Amino acid sequence: MTSYLVRRVAGALVILMIISAITFYLFYAVPRDPARAFCGKICQPETLALIRHNLGMDEPLFVQYWHWLAGIFTGREFVQFGECPAPCLGYSFATQEPVFGAIVDRFPVTLSLTLGASVVILAFGIMTGMIAAWKVGQPLDKIASASSVVGASLQIYFVGPLLAFYLVDTLQLIPRPSYVPITENPVEWFTHLLLPWVVLSIIFTANYTRMTRSQMVEQLAEDYVRTARAKGMSSKAVFFRFAWRGAMIPIVTIFGVDLATLLGGAIITEQTFSLHGIGELAVRAVQNTDLPMLLGVTIVGAAAIVLLNILVDVLYAFIDPRVRLT
Amino acid sequence: MTTVSWSGEPGTSRGPGPFLSVRDLSVEFSTEDGIVHAVDNLSFDLEKGTTLGIVGESGSGKSVTNLAILGLHDPAHTKISGEIWLEDQELTSADGTTMEQLRGNRVAMIFQDPLTALSPFHTIGRQIGEVYRKHKGASKKEARDRAIEMLRRVGIPQPETRVDHYPHEFSGGMRQRAMIAMALVCDPDLLIADEPTTALDVTVQAQILDLLKELQQQFGTSIILITHDLGVVAGTADNVMVMYAGRAAERGTVREVLREPQHPYTWGLLSSMPRLNASVDVPLTPVRGTPPSLLNPPSGCPFHPRCDYTKLAGPELCFGQRPSISPETGHGDACYLTLEQKRELRTAKTEDHA
Ligand SMILES: Nc1ncnc2c1ncn2[C@@H]1O[C@H](COP(=O)(O)OP(=O)(O)OP(=O)(O)O)[C@@H](O)[C@H]1O
Ligand code: SF4
Ligand SMILES: [Mg+2]
Numbered sequence: 083m084t085s086y087l088v089r090r091v092a093g094a095l096v097i098l099m100i101i102s103a104i105t106f107y108l109f110y111a112v113p114r115d116p117a118r119a120f121c122g123k124i125c126q127p128e129t130l131a132l133i134r135h136n137l138g139m140d141e142p143l144f145v146q147y148w149h150w151l152a153g154i155f156t157g158r159e160f161v162q163f164g165e166c167p168a169p170c171l172g173y174s175f176a177t178q179e180p181v182f183g184a185i186v187d188r189f190p191v192t193l194s195l196t197l198g199a200s201v202v203i204l205a206f207g208i209m210t211g212m213i214a215a216w217k218v219g220q221p222l223d224k225i226a227s228a229s230s231v232v233g234a235s236l237q238i239y240f241v242g243p244l245l246a247f248y249l250v251d252t253l254q255l256i257p258r259p260s261y262v263p264i265t266e267n268p269v270e271w272f273t274h275l276l277l278p279w280v281v282l283s284i285i286f287t288a289n290y291t292r293m294t295r296s297q298m299v300e301q302l303a304e305d306y307v308r309t310a311r312a313k314g315m316s317s318k319a320v321f322f323r324f325a326w327r328g329a330m331i332p333i334v335t336i337f338g339v340d341l342a343t344l345l346g347g348a349i350i351t352e353q354t355f356s357l358h359g360i361g362e363l364a365v366r367a368v369q370n371t372d373l374p375m376l377l378g379v380t381i382v383g384a385a386a387i388v389l390l391n392i393l394v395d396v397l398y399a400f401i402d403p404r405v406r407l408t
Numbered sequence: 409m410t411t412v413s414w415s416g417e418p419g420t421s422r423g424p425g426p427f428l429s430v431r432d433l434s435v436e437f438s439t440e441d442g443i444v445h446a447v448d449n450l451s452f453d454l455e456k457g458t459t460l461g462i463v464g465e466s467g468s469g470k471s472v473t474n475l476a477i478l479g480l481h482d483p484a485h486t487k488i489s490g491e492i493w494l495e496d497q498e499l500t501s502a503d504g505t506t507m508e509q510l511r512g513n514r515v516a517m518i519f520q521d522p523l524t525a526l527s528p529f530h531t532i533g534r535q536i537g538e539v540y541r542k543h544k545g546a547s548k549k550e551a552r553d554r555a556i557e558m559l560r561r562v563g564i565p566q567p568e569t570r571v572d573h574y575p576h577e578f579s580g581g582m583r584q585r586a587m588i589a590m591a592l593v594c595d596p597d598l599l600i601a602d603e604p605t606t607a608l609d610v611t612v613q614a615q616i617l618d619l620l621k622e623l624q625q626q627f628g629t630s631i632i633l634i635t636h637d638l639g640v641v642a643g644t645a646d647n648v649m650v651m652y653a654g655r656a657a658e659r660g661t662v663r664e665v666l667r668e669p670q671h672p673y674t675w676g677l678l679s680s681m682p683r684l685n686a687s688v689d690v691p692l693t694p695v696r697g698t699p700p701s702l703l704n705p706p707s708g709c710p711f712h713p714r715c716d717y718t719k720l721a722g723p724e725l726c727f728g729q730r731p732s733i734s735p736e737t738g739h740g741d742a743c744y745l746t747l748e749q750k751r752e753l754r755t756a757k758t759e760d761h762a
Contacts, residue, residue, distance in 0.1 A: 219484075305524035311480055312519075313539045313590070314512035327529040403574045404528055 086407040087392070094388040099151075101384050102377070106147050109373045120175060136161045137175070150377075171381065172374030176367075181378035184363060189382075191261045191359035194271065195278055195348050200337075202283040203290055203344075208333070210287075211294020216321060218299060226291055233288030238347060242281045242354035249277060259355040282351045286340065293336065297329035304328065330401050338394035342387050425493065426453035427630055428477075428598060433490035433500075435472050435481065435654075442703045446472040448654040448710075449490070451733075454598075454647075459624065459631040461645030461662070463638055463677065467699050469654035470634045474600045476500070477632075478517060479507040494598065513543040516591035520603040522583035526575040526590075532559070533571035536590045543594045558589035562619060581612035588619065595627060602634045617644050638681050642666055650674050653700050653710035660739030670741040670750050673711050675757055709743070717753065721745045 117133040118125065134140045137160065138149055149158065150172060157168035166173045166180040174181050214226035249255045259277045262270040301307060302325050310324045311317075349361030356362075360379055367375035399405045435447040447469045454460045462470050475481055477492055479499060492499040494515065499507070511517075519525035527535055536558055537551030546554065552571065559567035562585040575583055584604060591599055601620065605613035621644060624631055633645055641648050641662060648665045650658040650673065658671040669675055676695035697714035700706050708727040712718050718726040721744040725731075731742040745753070 305519060305521065306527040308480065309517075309519060309525045310527065312478055312511055312517040314508050314510070314542055315538075316508055324527055324529075327527075402529065404576050 083407055087396075090392045090395070094385075094392065097388060098381060098385055102151070102381050103147060105377055105380050106150065107143065109377055110143060110146065133162075136163065171378035174367075174372050174375040176370040176372040176375065181375050184375065185360060185378055185382050188358055188360045188363050190263060191357055192345075192348055192352070192361060194261070194264065194275055195282065195351060195357065195359060196344055198275055198279040199282040199286070199344065199348070199351075202279050203286045204337070206283070207287040207290025208294045208330075210291040212298060212321075212326075214291065214295040215298030215302070218295075223295075227295065230288035230291040233284050234292075236284055238281055238285070238350045239354055241284055242278075242351065245277060245281060246355070259357065261357055261359075278351050278355050278357065281354070282344070282347050285347070286344065289340075290333065293333055294329060297332055298325055301325040301328040327401060331398065334394060334398050334401060338391050341390050341394075345383060345387065427456040427495060428454040428632075429491075429493040430473070430477070431491040431493070433473065433476060433492060434488070435469070435476050436487040437481075438485050438487070439703075444702045445705055446654050446702055447476065448705070449732075450651075450654065450656055451490075452649050452656060452659060454630055454632060456597075456630055457624070457628045458646040459621075459633055459644060461641035461648045462632060462634045462651060463636070463641055463648060464651035464657075465695070465699050466636070467702070468651040469702075470651055471602055472654075473651075474517070474602060474632060474634065477598075477600065478511055478515060480511075509543070512539045512591075512596075513594045514596055515598045515600065516594070516596040518584070518587050518591050518599065518601040518604045521607045522580065522587045523575065523607075525587060526583060528575060531572050531574055532578070532586045536571075536586070536593050539590060540593045554593060555589070558593050559586065561592075561623075562586070562589045563615075564589070580608055581615065584608060584612075584616055585619065588616070588623075592623060592627070592629070596629060598630045598632070600632045600634070603636065604633070605640065606636070613640075620644070638666065638677055650677065653705055654702060655710060656733050656742065657711065658741040659733065664739040668739075669754065670739070670747075671711075671743050672715050672717055672745075672753075674741070675754065676714075679757065711743075717745060717749075720749060 117130060117137055117139055120133055121130045131140070138146055141149075153166065153168070153170035153172070155168055156170075158166045158170045158173070160166060160173050163173060163175060164178065164180070166182075169182055171181040171185070173179075174184065177184065210226045210230070214223040217223045246259070250258050256276050257270075257274050260274050262274050264271040298321075302321070304325075306328075307320055307325050310320045315324070348359065349364060351357070352359040352361035353365060360382070363375065364379045364383075366372070367379060396407065399407045430453070431451050433447055433450045434445070437444040437446060450469070450473060452460070462473070464470055472481075476488055477494075477499060479502065481488065488500050490500065494510075497506075497510075499510070502510070526532070533552055533555040536555035537546075537548070540546050540554045541548070541551045556567045556571050559570055564570050564582060564585055570578075570582075575586070578586060584607075588604075599620075604620070605616050608616060617640065620631060620633075623629065633641070635641060645662050648658075648660065648662050649656050650665065650671065652673050657673045658665060658669065665674065666678070669678055673695065680694040695714060700710055700713065706713055708725070708729055709715070709731050712726045715726065725744045731744055733740045733742045743750070
């Protein structure tokens with residue numbers, strides 16, 4: 083188990099290196115020159131050269147990449163711009179701050195949003211799917227199945243404002259979405275994120291309802307489930323102790339795949355509710371062609387997905403004893 | 409008009425009789441394609457401590473019959489009529505809780521493929537133990553000890569460590585032994601073994617059958633042994649029932665049915681079976697044709713589309729009227745040929761075959 087984790091993390095680091103190198107190359111190969119943007123309208127060639135030098139942009143690309151990589155461990159100093167302490171993922175010239183600091187500031191927002199939505203998706207999706215499977219063919223099943231079709235076809239930027247209008251403005255049931263740090267006030271953290279969680283999870287939840295239902299129905303027809311019934315296990319025990327385990331395996335797998343999409347959804351949700359998370363940071367970085375910031379966000383996002391996938395694989399081994407983590 | 413008098417309330421109790429008695433059992437499934445008549449008016453008995461072999465081609469209704477005994481059919485899609493008496497208890501009309509208490513406790517079942525029939529997610533010990541806990545109210549510790557004891561009884565080496573292993577860590581033969589241990593953990597009166605050796609290789613097959621016989625002698629368990637293989641029946645069972653299209657084609661003691669088979673279908677099964685003592689160049693002749701559709705079973709004798717003797721027995725009978733098994737008890741078969749004709753045909757056949 084430990085050696086498995088060490089190997090997976092090492093593998094993840096290699097992957098992140100590759101991703102960063104490719105992203106670095108793609109971003110810095112574009113003709114847009116950040117130095118020119120700083121130089122101003124009347125730009126003397128000497129000033130431009132100086133800025134380029136201070137930004138380290140007068141060196142070959144691979145040397146620049148090397149500096150970037152080394153900066154993660156040693157920190158960097160950008161003359162005329164500012165200090166970038168380790169771990170330095172670059173310095174945003176557009177916002178005049180180290181990239182890593184900006185990401186760390188916003189990370190809790192996106193993390194809260196994604197984790198909360200995951201909980202809603204899994205808890206609610208699996209629950210309704212189980213109910214549907216338990217009542218196969220009966221009205222409850224039909225309601226669950228029909229609403230999951232509707233749910234799956236909804237869009238965040240459509241449902242978000244709509245729900246906000248009704249629940250926040252008209253009925254005043256919940257507060258306007260914003261981010262209150264959990265360390266400051268857990269209750270407000272919860273209530274203020276409730277709407278974004280629901281909105282982000284709606285399309286996914288529906289999917290998980292359908293998957294859970296079909297997986298449960300499939301599992302209930304398996305031989306080992308019949309054996310459990312032949313042993314005298316009650317329908318409830320058969321359903322919750324036996325079939326459930328089998329049904330969760332593909333669901334965990336799909337969830338691992340969905341994590342990336344979920345992160346994408348989080349960006350849209352942050353935009354929809356003006357939450358100051360990493361998504362918002364990324365969108366603004368694109369608008370400003372803030373390449374260091376974009377690179378940083380990409381790497382952190384990739385790292386999050388890779389790490390979560392390792393977690394999912396470990397979870398998988400917990401559910402299915404046939405899976406060996408070696 | 410005669411007055412009908414009841415010897416008792418139907419469906420509640422009954423006088424002494426065989427240990428298990430299946431009477432006029434019919435099982436129908438409603439499917440998208442129509443109604444599948446999987447079992448049709450089937451009756452048979454099983455005496456305490458004996459083994460009944462049920463033989464027949466794939467799809468002849470062997471499993472469906474036995475799943476009906478355990479009440480494992482989905483009531484939403486299944487229509488069951490007739491009676492199944494286990495001593496003085498009628499099972500087709502029993503409620504869910506009664507059946508739950510019966511399953512795994514008084515009546516246990518072993519399935520064909522122990523790899524898929526065991527839960528991949530739970531240890532062998534837990535799967536055996538939970539039956540014991542459910543029916544005997546044992547504690548976790550007691551159940552575990554019992555599981556170890558059962559594993560030892562079915563011949564699994566080092567049961568103390570094996571008890572914590574998962575099915576995928578067992579070999580095929582070991583898994584079937586574990587399955588048997590699980591079935592026998594509550595000392596059932598009736599054990600239904602649905603092709604328990606089909607998925608195993610030949611040497612392991614023999615071991616498993618020996619184990620079943622040995623356990624039967626020790627504990628007096630009655631066994632229904634379902635198989636494709638008359639050879640298995642010959643070595644293991646006391647009585648045989650040959651099933652065709654959800655009906656009994658022939659029944660009797662193993663000796664009777666194998667020595668003097670009466671039904672053309674049984675002849676077919678026997679001549680499609682390799683014999684150890686026959687010379688290798690004797691051709692095996694499988695029963696010609698294919699099993700009938702149970703959505704739309706043939707009229708008359710269900711075997712008639714594949715039978716060579718309809719002319720001899722009388723086509724209007726074979727095509728028009730269901731033969732029922734006769735005589736009522738003992739060695740009987742469902743065919744219109746006369747005893748005389750059967751004897752002649754059989755002698756001719758064995759001469760061919762030898
Ligand atoms: N749940 C069901 N719904 C519809 N048809 C079924 C169902 N279960 C069994 N059948 C049909 O009933 C018939 C008898 O099946 P059964 O499983 O009893 O055969 P079998 O004699 O056990 O065959 P095998 O030797 O292959 O196990 C088959 O035609 C099968 O397709
Ligand atoms: S009743 Fe007729 S069709 Fe059926 S087995 Fe006998 S001879 Fe053949
Ligand atoms: Mg079968």
